[in-house]
Amino acid sequence: MDVSVENPGGLKRRLKVQIPAERVNGAVDEKVKRVGANARIPGFRPGKAPTKILYQRYGEQARQEVVSELVQQTYPEALEQSELNPAGQPEIEFDGFGEDGSLAYAANVEVYPEIELSGLDDISVEKPQTEVDDGDIDNTLTRIREQNKTYEDVEREAADGDKVTLDYVGRIDGEAFEGGSADDMTITLGEQQFLPDMERGLVGHKAGEDFNLDVTFPEEYGAKELAGKTATFEIKLKSVAGPKSAELTEDFIKEMGIEEGTEEALRARVRESLEQEVKHAIETSVKTQVMDNLYEANPIEVPQPMVAQEIERMRKEASQRLPEQLQNNPEQLKQMLPDEALQEQAEKRVALGLLIAEVISAREIELDQAKVDEKMEEVAAGYGDQAEQVKQYYQQNPQLMQGLQAMVMEQQVVDNLLENATITEKETELDELLNANQNAG
Numbered sequence: 001m002d003v004s005v006e007n008p009g010g011l012k013r014r015l016k017v018q019i020p021a022e023r024v025n026g027a028v029d030e031k032v033k034r035v036g037a038n039a040r041i042p043g044f045r046p047g048k049a050p051t052k053i054l055y056q057r058y059g060e061q062a063r064q065e066v067v068s069e070l071v072q073q074t075y076p077e078a079l080e081q082s083e084l085n086p087a088g089q090p091e092i093e094f095d096g097f098g099e100d101g102s103l104a105y106a107a108n109v110e111v112y113p114e115i116e117l118s119g120l121d122d123i124s125v126e127k128p129q130t131e132v133d134d135g136d137i138d139n140t141l142t143r144i145r146e147q148n149k150t151y152e153d154v155e156r157e158a159a160d161g162d163k164v165t166l167d168y169v170g171r172i173d174g175e176a177f178e179g180g181s182a183d184d185m186t187i188t189l190g191e192q193q194f195l196p197d198m199e200r201g202l203v204g205h206k207a208g209e210d211f212n213l214d215v216t217f218p219e220e221y222g223a224k225e226l227a228g229k230t231a232t233f234e235i236k237l238k239s240v241a242g243p244k245s246a247e248l249t250e251d252f253i254k255e256m257g258i259e260e261g262t263e264e265a266l267r268a269r270v271r272e273s274l275e276q277e278v279k280h281a282i283e284t285s286v287k288t289q290v291m292d293n294l295y296e297a298n299p300i301e302v303p304q305p306m307v308a309q310e311i312e313r314m315r316k317e318a319s320q321r322l323p324e325q326l327q328n329n330p331e332q333l334k335q336m337l338p339d340e341a342l343q344e345q346a347e348k349r350v351a352l353g354l355l356i357a358e359v360i361s362a363r364e365i366e367l368d369q370a371k372v373d374e375k376m377e378e379v380a381a382g383y384g385d386q387a388e389q390v391k392q393y394y395q396q397n398p399q400l401m402q403g404l405q406a407m408v409m410e411q412q413v414v415d416n417l418l419e420n421a422t423i424t425e426k427e428t429e430l431d432e433l434l435n436a437n438q439n440a441g
Contacts, residue, residue: 001074003081011110011303017078019070021101027070031062067094071105087112088305110303115358119297123421125289128282128428132274136430140270151241157204158240160190164202167236172229180231198233207240281437290414294355295348302350310346311339359413371408
């Protein structure tokens with residue numbers, strides 16, 4: 001089998017393969033014999049038709065059918081012969097059969113880049129230093145009370161943050177339109193749940209008032225027949241309810257999972273939780289800086305088939321935060337998160353994956369099973385009474401275990417690179433640290 005490699009540039013390779021006629025004919029003969037063994041041809045008993053007759057009937061069909069089979073057989077052989085290491089599936093182009101009966105095809109692939117690591121001993125990191133104080137606990141408790149707020153009817157004028165209930169009928173040029181009316185619609189003002197002109201127009205009115213509002217639909221409004229038009233809405237404001245933060249009563253605190261029901265116990269739990277968040281955020285910050293150092297010191301070209309796979313993975317990750325109907329609509333999801341919006345980050349992820357693999361090889365880093373077990377305990381602990389079941393579930397699921405091991409190995413790489421890194425400490429406010437960690441995630 002003749003194999004040659006062309007280099008069009010970058011990571012692209014064109015693998016040209018010519019399968020000799022003897023192998024092609026042998027495959028065709030085998031295919032014809034298999035078909036002929038059960039073929040019913042007038043004048044002959046099943047399986048007894050002469051080879052010449054079988055070739056007349058099935059020869060051309062057999063020749064076409066063996067093409068894909070021969071490619072599947074010979075492509076791995078051609079890779080081994082050419083010593084190529086492709087990063088993804090090939091694009092096959094058939095050159096057809098030669099006059100001598102040979103078969104030629106070309107496989108277009110991208111290969112992994114050759115990497116020569118640099119800058120591993122020049123890594124610099126600013127390690128955040130953050131202490132949880134009473135003020136941070138106070139702020140967290142305020143957020144908890146706000147997140148669990150209730151609403152009470154008020155007699156004052158509606159303001160941002162209030163929850164209002166209304167009936168409305170909308171008309172354009174005096175005519176009601178589809179979807180332009182509702183009864184007992186509830187809106188929380190200021191949360192941009194509704195048309196901006198509508199929300200702004202409700203502010204300053206009291207419950208029981210009837211009034212009209214002119215509302216202009218945005219130019220990019222989903223219903224094209226309404227886009228850019230102005231409608232007059234007849235409003236009946238039925239109620240205005242103001243927010244009231246939850247009180248830290250014994251019952252409320254117990255609902256938060258604090259059996260003691262005391263504010264002191266709640267504050268202790270909040271402190272513990274914040275300290276865990278700080279620890280995780282510091283680790284994430286350091287890891288991100290190490291990876292950024294590695295990436296910037298080692299610019300490499302990445303195989304686009306791997307980038308395409310990473311884009312799909314990222315899109316799937318993002319879809320988990322969207323409503324279920326969008327998760328199950330790939331076309332709409334792709335419109336919301338087009339390839340070009342994810343391309344740059346996907347290329348960085350792929351590059352870092354290749355660089356990490358190279359560091360593991362160069363530094364001869366081996367997976368530490370004790371750290372895997374420790375990570376398993378940490379993950380399971382987050383599930384409380386179900387910790388043992390979670391561990392069993394991981395142990396019985398190879399894909400989950402591989403993900404856990406990859407996470408641990410990545411941290412081992414970070415720890416290895418930190419051994420010779422320049423580390424300086426930086427005082428950081430709690431909110432700044434946690435917000436940075438959230439954005440990094």
